[in-house]
Amino acid sequence: MEETVKMTAAVPAREWLKKNVTTVASYGGLIFCVLLFTIVTPIKGESIWSAEKLGTLMSNVIVTALMSVGAVFIYAMGNLDISIGKQISIYATLMVLLGNTTGSLVPGIVLCLLLSLVFAIINGASGPLFNIIPIIPSVVVMQVLSGIITIVYAVLGTRSITLRTIDYSVFKSPLLMLVVLLVEIAVAMFLFNYTRIGKYAKILGANKTAAIQSGVSLLKFRLLCYMIAGICFVVAAIFQMGYTGSASDSTGTGFEMNIMVSLILGGMPISGGMRSRISAAVVGSFTFALLDVGLPLIGLPTRMTFIAKAVIFLIVVLITSRKKGGALPR
Amino acid sequence: MGEKVLQIRHMRKEFGPTVALKDVDITLNRGEIRGLIGENGSGKSTIMSIASGMQPPTSGSMTYLEKPWHPANMVEAQAAGISMILQEANTIPGVTVAQNIFAGHEKEFSRMGIINMEKMYREADQLLEKFGIDRIHARDSINHYNFEDRKLIEIVRCVTDDTRILVVDETTTALSLEGREILYRLIHRMAEEDDKTIVFVSHDMDEIIEHCSVLTVLRDGEIVGELSRAEMDAPDAVQRIRYLMVGREIGEKYYREDFDSSHGEEVALELKDVPWGPIRHFNMKLHKGEILGFGGLSGCGMHEIGRIAYGIEKPEGGTVIRNGKEIRTPLSAIESGIGYISKNRDREALVLDASIEQNIVLPSLRSLEKGIVVLPGDEHRMAEKEIESFRIKCYSGRQLVNTLSGGNKQKVSFAKWSAKESEVIIMDCPTRGVDIGVKQAMYALIEQMKKDGKAVLMISEELSELVGMADEIVIMKDFEVVKTFKRAPDLKQTDIIEYMI
Numbered sequence: 042m043e044e045t046v047k048m049t050a051a052v053p054a055r056e057w058l059k060k061n062v063t064t065v066a067s068y069g070g071l072i073f074c075v076l077l078f079t080i081v082t083p084i085k086g087e088s089i090w091s092a093e094k095l096g097t098l099m100s101n102v103i104v105t106a107l108m109s110v111g112a113v114f115i116y117a118m119g120n121l122d123i124s125i126g127k128q129i130s131i132y133a134t135l136m137v138l139l140g141n142t143t144g145s146l147v148p149g150i151v152l153c154l155l156l157s158l159v160f161a162i163i164n165g166a167s168g169p170l171f172n173i174i175p176i177i178p179s180v181v182v183m184q185v186l187s188g189i190i191t192i193v194y195a196v197l198g199t200r201s202i203t204l205r206t207i208d209y210s211v212f213k214s215p216l217l218m219l220v221v222l223l224v225e226i227a228v229a230m231f232l233f234n235y236t237r238i239g240k241y242a243k244i245l246g247a248n249k250t251a252a253i254q255s256g257v258s259l260l261k262f263r264l265l266c267y268m269i270a271g272i273c274f275v276v277a278a279i280f281q282m283g284y285t286g287s288a289s290d291s292t293g294t295g296f297e298m299n300i301m302v303s304l305i306l307g308g309m310p311i312s313g314g315m316r317s318r319i320s321a322a323v324v325g326s327f328t329f330a331l332l333d334v335g336l337p338l339i340g341l342p343t344r345m346t347f348i349a350k351a352v353i354f355l356i357v358v359l360i361t362s363r364k365k366g367g368a369l370p371r
Numbered sequence: 372m373g374e375k376v377l378q379i380r381h382m383r384k385e386f387g388p389t390v391a392l393k394d395v396d397i398t399l400n401r402g403e404i405r406g407l408i409g410e411n412g413s414g415k416s417t418i419m420s421i422a423s424g425m426q427p428p429t430s431g432s433m434t435y436l437e438k439p440w441h442p443a444n445m446v447e448a449q450a451a452g453i454s455m456i457l458q459e460a461n462t463i464p465g466v467t468v469a470q471n472i473f474a475g476h477e478k479e480f481s482r483m484g485i486i487n488m489e490k491m492y493r494e495a496d497q498l499l500e501k502f503g504i505d506r507i508h509a510r511d512s513i514n515h516y517n518f519e520d521r522k523l524i525e526i527v528r529c530v531t532d533d534t535r536i537l538v539v540d541e542t543t544t545a546l547s548l549e550g551r552e553i554l555y556r557l558i559h560r561m562a563e564e565d566d567k568t569i570v571f572v573s574h575d576m577d578e579i580i581e582h583c584s585v586l587t588v589l590r591d592g593e594i595v596g597e598l599s600r601a602e603m604d605a606p607d608a609v610q611r612i613r614y615l616m617v618g619r620e621i622g623e624k625y626y627r628e629d630f631d632s633s634h635g636e637e638v639a640l641e642l643k644d645v646p647w648g649p650i651r652h653f654n655m656k657l658h659k660g661e662i663l664g665f666g667g668l669s670g671c672g673m674h675e676i677g678r679i680a681y682g683i684e685k686p687e688g689g690t691v692i693r694n695g696k697e698i699r700t701p702l703s704a705i706e707s708g709i710g711y712i713s714k715n716r717d718r719e720a721l722v723l724d725a726s727i728e729q730n731i732v733l734p735s736l737r738s739l740e741k742g743i744v745v746l747p748g749d750e751h752r753m754a755e756k757e758i759e760s761f762r763i764k765c766y767s768g769r770q771l772v773n774t775l776s777g778g779n780k781q782k783v784s785f786a787k788w789s790a791k792e793s794e795v796i797i798m799d800c801p802t803r804g805v806d807i808g809v810k811q812a813m814y815a816l817i818e819q820m821k822k823d824g825k826a827v828l829m830i831s832e833e834l835s836e837l838v839g840m841a842d843e844i845v846i847m848k849d850f851e852v853v854k855t856f857k858r859a860p861d862l863k864q865t866d867i868i869e870y871m872i
Binding site: 235236237240241243244247248250251252253254255256257258314315316 | 681683700701702704705706711713718719720721722723724725726729733734736737740743744745746747787
């Protein structure tokens with residue numbers, strides 16, 4: 042028994058670091074960015090902590106963060122959804138169109154929520170039902186939505202539409218953004234950590250066969266995860282549309298990639314599983330947005346920011362996605 | 372005995388806080404079949420995994436063929452002549468048998484970057500023939516072969532003319548009688564005719580005693596004894612080795628000692644006229660308080676019976692019934708009080724990346740719910756209770772399952788259903804890859820389950836445990852029941868084997 046005692050005593054520092062290298066790296070990335078921009082930007086005569094810059098930061102981060110938090114439920118299961126960008130686009134378009142016809146945003150939002158349910162069923166349920174990998178239906182959804190969006194804007198005869206009568210200035214408030222984000226994070230963390238939905242999502246990502254043999258209903262819980270994510274996407278679409286009060290045929294383009302990059306920057310394993318965390322979405326999207334706001338402030342030419350972001354992304358991936366060794370050979 | 376091939380001095384290996392090897396000295400000689408025996412977690416696999424380049428030691432030195440030996444990986448070790456056949460499957464799915472055998476050696480068959488597949492197939496077939504394996508063909512996709520055949524293919528891949536040390540790590544647990552014979556012939560030929568060194572890692576004492584020329588016993592990361600051939604032939608050798616392995620007398624009680632095969636009247640689980648694939652019209656009744664054993668060779672259909680009874684495989688007709696309700700999915704099985712321990716522990720029974728606690732509570736999460744909330748405190752209490760009652764060796768319930776040894780992993784898969792308080796347990800090879808100490812505990816547990824009125828469906832490839840534990844043994848062959856045996860003091864394995872093959 043002497044050994045057991047020794048074990049517990051030896052665990053702390055080094056072991057903890059070894060086990061949590063991903064967390065350390067992802068939080069480290071965020072802290073590094075914050076420090077860098079806090080120290081360097083004043084030299085250039087600007088401050089990242091100015092109200093204006095914080096507002097820009099918040100508006101930059103809000104849509105990605107809201108989406109990424111929802112996407113954690115999908116990524117945790119080891120699934121990918123590449124239709125997210127187009128979903129945002131169609132939601133934003135519908136909100137503006139219905140807003141202009143009815144004079145209120147509510148019908149548009151309700152319709153989008155219903156629509157998100159349809160997408161959740163297609164993306165989440167068709168996999169287990171027809172035995173196909175879930176990225177396939179999401180490709181189909183993406184393409185169908187692209188087609189619909191093209192037709193809609195062709196019929197309208199314009200490339201962008203704007204809210205005419207509704208006052209949308211409230212959605213520009215950084216405070217509201219912060220509050221909504223915090224509420225969404227709180228609800229998501231609760232569902233992810235303290236209910237079967239999140240626990241099962243992680244288990245499904247780690248070992249689907251064992252999950253099913255332990256009584257996890259793949260169909261039911263995959264559907265639930267896609268539904269939760271869908272609601273988060275609708276909320277994100279509201280802010281995407283609300284910031285400018287408009288939607289266009291290019292709204293949402295590439296968002297699914299922003300989500301992927303944010304999640305990886307935040308330390309989310311791309312294959313899902315037990316190490317999935319909601320915090321990855323938050324940390325990742327803030328790092329991502331900070332780079333966007335901060336890099337030009339420290340004097341990096343705008344045309345270079347993509348390269349700088351790619352380099353930072355690469356470094357984080359090298360640290361977080363490395364194969365973990367050190368398990369007993371059996 | 373020949374000259375020294377590999378010398379290991381003061382080897383130490385730590386995995387985080389766990390010390391797998393303390394300070395091990397061992398010398399391997401030419402022409403010997405060296406047995407390494409010890410309980411799970413004794414470090415017996417670790418020694419050779421270090422020598423064959425799978426992982427580096429924490430400290431210590433190795434001398435191979437009179438030169439310092441620091442293999443960077445398994446490929447380097449294999450090229451230098453140290454090959455290891457692993458416990459778990461290690462073949463590449465989706466390609467042919469020949470591609471598996473010559474994986475990494477494609478250059479030998481290629482000209483200007485194009486591989487001559489005909490030549491590869493021809494040579495692979497010749498190799499298979501040389502090993503006496505005629506039922507495997509080089510052109511076939513490896514997916515057509517079962518676990519056992521893949522193991523044989525792996526052996527063919529590992530062993531070349533340049534092999535000086537062949538490490539066979541618990542391989543025989545995956546092999547049937549025929550596969551074992553092929554392996555035994557091979558190691559004897561290599562050691563006795565070609566003067567090569569075989570390291571035979573196992574915890575099956577009969578096998579070790581029968582085939583090894585010298586035996587090293589490990590316990591808790593230390594060498595506790597070495598036995599010569601003469602010592603292994605001594606009448607008390609089994610007791611002596613067992614004592615060395617466990618470090619205490621484990622007593623004579625191993626299997627059940629009673630021969631009372633009575634059980635409750637109530638049917639706990641019934642298969643009615645079930646067809647599935649090659650299985651036709653299968654009927655079975657499992658009663659409360661009964662241990663029903665299923666035996667046969669690995670391809671006889673007995674594993675499928677367990678999977679059908681648990682709702683994993685959908686029967687093409689007939690019904691699986693418990694308490695008047697039909698079982699269609701694992702979920703409905705669990706809800707009606709059935710638990711299932713898969714033969715494929717690492718892939719189906721456990722989530723290796725999850726903690727012990729997360730694994731134990733997994734089937735019970737639904738019953739732990741308060742509204743929709745699962746409180747961490749409830750999960751923790753449930754897991755702690757099982758960890759304690761099963762004596763799972765760990766420093767905390769948060770420890771990941773993939774850091775546990777085989778026996779402790781198996782305890783976790785039992786604990787899942789004990790926590791769920793399942794009334795019917797279907798166990799497929801419950802003691803596969805588990806050492807004596809844990810086995811003894813498992814048997815005691817199964818006996819207790821019977822006493823508690825639980826129903827146990829015990830599917831096993833080990834006849835001795837069926838004879839030792841089951842009230843009734845059903846023997847299957849070619850997907851049919853060929854014979855059933857009642858529990859009896861004079862029932863012998865040899866009486867049963869003839870019905871199996």
